[in-house]
Amino acid sequence: MLENVKIVLVNTSDCRNMGSAARAMKTMGLTNLVLVDPMEMPNGQAQALAAGATDVLANATVVSTLEEAISDCGLVVGTSARSRTLPWPMLEPRSCGKKMVEEGKQYPVALVFGRESSGLTNDELQLCHYHVAIPANPEYSSLNLAMAVQTLSYEIRMNYLDDQSAAHNVEQSQVDINEDDDTQYPLVEETERFYQHFEKSLQGTGFIVPKHPGLIMTKVRRLFNRARPDGKELKMLRGILASIDKTVANASKD
Secondary structure (H helix, E strand, O other), rough: OOHHHHEEEEOOOOOOHHHHHHHHHOOOOEEEEEEEEEOOOHHHHHHHHHHHHHHHHHHEEEEOOOOHHHHOOOOOOOOEEOOOOOOOOOOHHHHHHHHHHHHOOOOOOEEOOOOOOOOOOHHHHHOOOOOEEOOOOOOOOOOOOOHHHHHHHHHHHHHHHHHHHHHHOHHHHHHHHHHOOOOOOHHHHHHHHHHHHHHHEEEEHHHOOOOEOOOOOOOOOHHHHOOOHHHHHHHHHHHHHHHHHHHHHHHHHH
């Protein structure tokens, strides 16, 4: 299951932080590192700080965009301080670890870390189902990248070990794994197609003016990320949108 957990580092500026993050990951049993548009590639300095985790660095996947990094994931959690300007479903580190373990049994999941100086952009944060904030000392909350990776990786490992212990009791494990074993959440690429379809339909009805879209789609994303429709529900919503598109097209002909 731990192989399904991606640690995604976005636009990292100092390759030494990649090495330290790789070491933090491996101590917790995580090995799936993804580098999104790094400002410099891992080198000897990164390998030195990785210590015995140079294999994690060597096997890291490098991609150009966050969308590419998470396209096959069913759950994406972005690290962020609590924001009043972009309210989003939030998780505490412990509940984040629990969700990662539960859903990582079904499909890849991603924990996304932003730039050392500025974190993730609002657009990047909107690609995440949840945000997670580490409740550090408010008087000195300066966590470097590797520290943040270590803290959240630890929570994943603790929940993983708890889950492994519970697996010895079949009845208990069935309760813990899922309330509904038939629930399958859509992957990010499927969800993104839904948002694109939703925006196009709203443009067709005139609810969104292409030249002045405002914050409508940001609020739509927040609504559906909070509700988290499963695969069947998402297909139903796409069907509703298709019905709206058809009605609008017929009305325009008249």
